[in-house]
Amino acid sequence: MAHPFLTNSGKLSILAGAQTGVSEEDARILRGLRSGIEGAYEELIDRYEQQIFAMVYRLLGNQSDASDVVQEVFLKVFRGVSTFREQSSLRTWIYRIAINEANNHRRWFVRHCRMEVPMEENGPEHPNCLDLTPDPGRSPFEQALDSETRTLIERALTQINPVFRTAVVLRDVQNLSYEEIAEILQVSLGTVKSRILRGREALRRELTQRPDQGLAEAMA
Amino acid sequence: MTCWSVNRRTTDYVDGRLRGPELARVEAHLRRCAKCEVRLHDLSAVRETLQHLPKAKSPLNLRTKLRIISSQERKLLLEADGSRLRLLWNDWKFRMQQLMRPLTIPATGGLCTSVVLFGALAFTIGTTTQGLQYEVPVMDSGHIDANLVPVELRSSIVLTLSLDGNGRITDYAFRNDSRSVQGDASALQHHNIAMPEIPSVLAMQQPVSSDIQISVTPMIFRR
Numbered sequence: 353m354a355h356p357f358l359t360n361s362g363k364l365s366i367l368a369g370a371q372t373g374v375s376e377e378d379a380r381i382l383r384g385l386r387s388g389i390e391g392a393y394e395e396l397i398d399r400y401e402q403q404i405f406a407m408v409y410r411l412l413g414n415q416s417d418a419s420d421v422v423q424e425v426f427l428k429v430f431r432g433v434s435t436f437r438e439q440s441s442l443r444t445w446i447y448r449i450a451i452n453e454a455n456n457h458r459r460w461f462v463r464h465c466r467m468e469v470p471m472e473e474n475g476p477e478h479p480n481c482l483d484l485t486p487d488p489g490r491s492p493f494e495q496a497l498d499s500e501t502r503t504l505i506e507r508a509l510t511q512i513n514p515v516f517r518t519a520v521v522l523r524d525v526q527n528l529s530y531e532e533i534a535e536i537l538q539v540s541l542g543t544v545k546s547r548i549l550r551g552r553e554a555l556r557r558e559l560t561q562r563p564d565q566g567l568a569e570a571m572a
Numbered sequence: 573m574t575c576w577s578v579n580r581r582t583t584d585y586v587d588g589r590l591r592g593p594e595l596a597r598v599e600a601h602l603r604r605c606a607k608c609e610v611r612l613h614d615l616s617a618v619r620e621t622l623q624h625l626p627k628a629k630s631p632l633n634l635r636t637k638l639r640i641i642s643s644q645e646r647k648l649l650l651e652a653d654g655s656r657l658r659l660l661w662n663d664w665k666f667r668m669q670q671l672m673r674p675l676t677i678p679a680t681g682g683l684c685t686s687v688v689l690f691g692a693l694a695f696t697i698g699t700t701t702q703g704l705q706y707e708v709p710v711m712d713s714g715h716i717d718a719n720l721v722p723v724e725l726r727s728s729i730v731l732t733l734s735l736d737g738n739g740r741i742t743d744y745a746f747r748n749d750s751r752s753v754q755g756d757a758s759a760l761q762h763h764n765i766a767m768p769e770i771p772s773v774l775a776m777q778q779p780v781s782s783d784i785q786i787s788v789t790p791m792i793f794r795r
Contacts, residue, residue: 388650393642401638405630419634426638430645505621523587524622545583549615552586555622556614 378442385433397426400443403526404450410521411454413510421457425450440535447528447536451518458514508558516551523548573601578608586615731786 374382384392404425409418428449436445509517522533523544534544578601584590585598602609734743745754 386649388646390646393646394639397635397638397642401635402627402630405634406628409628410625415628415631418628419631419637422630422634423637423641427641427645430642430649501621502625505618505625520622524619525625527623549583552615552618555618556611559618560614 373437373439374442379438381442382433382436382438385430393430396429400446401426404446407447407521407526408450408454410509410525411451411514411518412458413506417457417461421450421453424453424457428453441532444532444535447522447526447532448538451536455514455518504559505555508555511558512551512554516547516554519544519547520551520555524552573597575601575605575608578602578605578612582612582615585612586619728787728789733784733786735784 381392381396385396401422405418405422408421408425409415412418412421425446429446432449436442440448509521512520518537519533522528522536523530528536530541530544533548534541537544537547539547578585578598581590581594581598585595590598602612729746731744731746733741736742743754745752
């Protein structure tokens with residue numbers, strides 16, 4: 353007869369049912385952050401700076417804005433770490449803050465700066481290539497094609513609904529699972545799938561509407 | 573499987589999450605339906621392109637800015653959170669010091685002063701009063717006739733003199749068995765009291781500022 357406290361996996365059911373949310377590694381960093389240990393701050397920045405910047409850059413399409421938002425994100429993380437309830441993973445929590453900050457920034461930008469012309473042309477149409485890391489698995493020829501395709505897809509990304517863009521970026525650019533995306537966006541799995549589909553459909557429409565170039569050519 | 577059913581599974585299919593018979597049914601539909609086949613192919617191409625987008629590299633100065641932010645926040649944390657108990661302790665200490673300052677300084681000062689003064693004067697404290705028991709006959713032998721016999725009266729007089737530091741009488745009081753008289757030095761003669769010079773009579777070495785009590789036995793002379 354099986355022990356009443358043991359599950360099929362052999363773990364204590366009390367522990368199996370407990371939702372700690374954070375891994376041991378996250379817990380270690382969180383303890384360090386709460387204790388003011390310098391190494392914990394460094395480790396958090398090392399682990400998440402690049403990821404968060406890449407995501408925010410794809411959401412906003414502007415390097416300078418993304419940089420500002422990332423600073424806001426980390427500021428909120430540092431200040432909110434004492435109140436973080438650890439019901440989700442550290443990464444999920446940071447991503448959620450980042451998406452909220454990016455949305456806030458975009459709304460603020462639309463409200464205040466839409467008529468302004470930036471001095472620094474490093475938007476999606478003129479990305480700063482020096483700051484983009486090419487995919488090492490692509491040949492030079494493929495990378496040449498990628499450059500054209502990237503311009504098309506980045507322009508298309510800026511044209512679609514931000515809600516769908518966020519879901520697509522989290523899934524296809526950041527390679528997060530549906531479950532993680534659902535937790536970050538705090539929506540159901542079905543909604544996540546729906547948003548991803550509608551985002552991809554919108555991108556497809558944006559690309560196929562180009563009169564001079566079909567989608568097949570663009571995606572070749 | 574209908575186009576609607578395939579549409580519901582589009583995301584899972586593009587993401588490669590379909591397995592087994594469900595995947596087979598979708599692929600079978602795609603072989604029959606060109607519209608769905610093109611659509612899913614396009615969506616797969618979109619996904620692949622997005623996956624191969626180069627990762628945006630953060631600006632070099634972003635790391636520095638984040639380090640500055642983390643340093644500032646860490647400092648605030650250590651000041652505010654890490655030393656909360658210390659702050660409470662300091663606050664309590666400060667309040668107690670403010671409360672006790674008016675009491676502690678005079679109390680402590682007074683106590684210390686008392687101890688110092690006591691220690692300094694302890695050796696000098698002692699009784700300066702010495703009981704002197706002298707039997708001093710007071711008589712004026714120049715007026716005594718040789719045939720006269722001294723007769724002691726039964727009543728005695730106790731004279732109390734108050735002297736200043738220079739040996740001068742300032743007050744006096746005397747009493748005998750029947751009455752008590754008080755007065756100042758000028759009234760001595762009024763009461764027919766003739767006092768000898770006290771210091772010489774008592775042979776005192778030092779001026780006396782305390783009271784002197786003199787018991788006098790009056791005598792008369794009879795023939």
